[in-house]
Amino acid sequence: MSTPALSTVQYVILCCLAWRGPQTPYQLKDYIARVVSWVWDFPHTQLYTEPPKLCALGLLREDREEQGRRRRTYTITEEGLAVVRAWLAEPPTKAPQIRDLGLLKLHFSAVSEPEAVRRLARSQVEVHTARARSLAAALAESDADPAHRRYVRSGGRYGLASEELSVAFWRDVAADPERCAEAARRGGATVEPFRPSHPASDIPDG
Amino acid sequence: MSTPALSTVQYVILCCLAWRGPQTPYQLKDYIARVVSWVWDFPHTQLYTEPPKLCALGLLREDREEQGRRRRTYTITEEGLAVVRAWLAEPPTKAPQIRDLGLLKLHFSAVSEPEAVRRLARSQVEVHTARARSLAAALAESDADPAHRRYVRSGGRYGLASEELSVAFWRDVAADPERCAEAARRGGATVEPFRPSHPASDIPDG
DNA sequence: GGGTACATGTAATCAGTTACATGATTTA
DNA sequence: TAAATCATGTAACTGATTACATGTACCC
Numbered sequence: 001m002s003t004p005a006l007s008t009v010q011y012v013i014l015c016c017l018a019w020r021g022p023q024t025p026y027q028l029k030d031y032i033a034r035v036v037s038w039v040w041d042f043p044h045t046q047l048y049t050e051p052p053k054l055c056a057l058g059l060l061r062e063d064r065e066e067q068g069r070r071r072r073t074y075t076i077t078e079e080g081l082a083v084v085r086a087w088l089a090e091p092p093t094k095a096p097q098i099r100d101l102g103l104l105k106l107h108f109s110a111v112s113e114p115e116a117v118r119r120l121a122r123s124q125v126e127v128h129t130a131r132a133r134s135l136a137a138a139l140a141e142s143d144a145d146p147a148h149r150r151y152v153r154s155g156g157r158y159g160l161a162s163e164e165l166s167v168a169f170w171r172d173v174a175a176d177p178e179r180c181a182e183a184a185r186r187g188g189a190t191v192e193p194f195r196p197s198h199p200a201s202d203i204p205d206g
Numbered sequence: 207m208s209t210p211a212l213s214t215v216q217y218v219i220l221c222c223l224a225w226r227g228p229q230t231p232y233q234l235k236d237y238i239a240r241v242v243s244w245v246w247d248f249p250h251t252q253l254y255t256e257p258p259k260l261c262a263l264g265l266l267r268e269d270r271e272e273q274g275r276r277r278r279t280y281t282i283t284e285e286g287l288a289v290v291r292a293w294l295a296e297p298p299t300k301a302p303q304i305r306d307l308g309l310l311k312l313h314f315s316a317v318s319e320p321e322a323v324r325r326l327a328r329s330q331v332e333v334h335t336a337r338a339r340s341l342a343a344a345l346a347e348s349d350a351d352p353a354h355r356r357y358v359r360s361g362g363r364y365g366l367a368s369e370e371l372s373v374a375f376w377r378d379v380a381a382d383p384e385r386c387a388e389a390a391r392r393g394g395a396t397v398e399p400f401r402p403s404h405p406a407s408d409i410p411d412g
Numbered sequence: 413g414g415g416t417a418c419a420t421g422t423a424a425t426c427a428g429t430t431a432c433a434t435g436a437t438t439t440a
Numbered sequence: 441t442a443a444a445t446c447a448t449g450t451a452a453c454t455g456a457t458t459a460c461a462t463g464t465a466c467c468c
Binding site for chain 2: 008012015018019036038039040041081084085087088089091092093094095096097098099100101102103104105106107108109110111112113116117119120123124127128131136139140149150151152153154155156157158159160161162164165166169173177180181183184185189190191192193194195
């Protein structure tokens, strides 16, 4: 048996409902935008189109308000919970993907002026600083109900470290694109990983 | 004027051709799979469907073999080069995206057994170790023509550091999921970024 | 009571993926 | 010359995104 393999977005929806109890699409949207989007983002419209499909598969149940906004509230079924557990238990088959226009543009920046590279780097410092801040904020809220959330903060700590690394890297590029390229060129066939030159964690607060 | 905004894949194709001279789809595939896919991956079929569209826009020129495989070789035009330069010069509008099933599953793993989490972590150690290795290999080749490649290695160094961080993180989780979750729980509202406990760079070679 | 922001959706489009299929070249 | 692998593509599908549209609640 087993359901015909769901999309990742569908699994995310199931997980959120398994995790936080019955929710409306809007509540899901809120949580996902704040907490999950760091690692898997998608537009809110899918939160309205996917749950009905999951209902048809018997993985969710829908209750609808009679009055006012006629909100739909979705609840995970036993069968849905089993699907979630099975999915979590199997190691991922697809490789992790990064889609980072900043890194992509840097890669091809040999045809750019150094000044353009510097602008790029500065914009990325902003972007990653903001990401670090919003992730930290989301994690701070996860203070409540510590037993249930177990690994949320564990992954969050990785996220913070990763954003910190990005900020340090782009600062380095912004400071001097040419020197930075030069440093990377040394060593011939062996390339050293980037190491922040300053002690970590000087990302300014809110 | 200006072209009607291209997809990122189309920009990647233009960049590769601006970068490395005339290429067939298969040559593009080879380079992208080895070097670019770390930051922006996509299936090879697009390398056959997109270039004709770019030709229609006047950004590429196509030459076709008369004999044998009748390969199509694409060359960037002056207009294409201008588009590339303009694209590189403007800072990215879209936020970077991570799509990592490992982190996603960890996030929701409160309903899993610790043993399942450990399996997950071990699989991710493998995945990121392999990524670090293939990235290092690709960068080693970029030894040739250092002037032209300028920033490739610079971004590559970031990539290596990032994979190293991932490996260290997942090793930590694999060693003891519970302790790791416990450590993340401390501190109440403030969450500390993950720091590798061992000195970096003990990823085994080949 | 009028404006603004919040909330809830639908429909069309399209980029990206999957699945398939065949031709050319190399190797045993 | 058969098998295996490398190389080149096509077509159908579908998940995801964009654009739109409207209703509800709150605030001044």
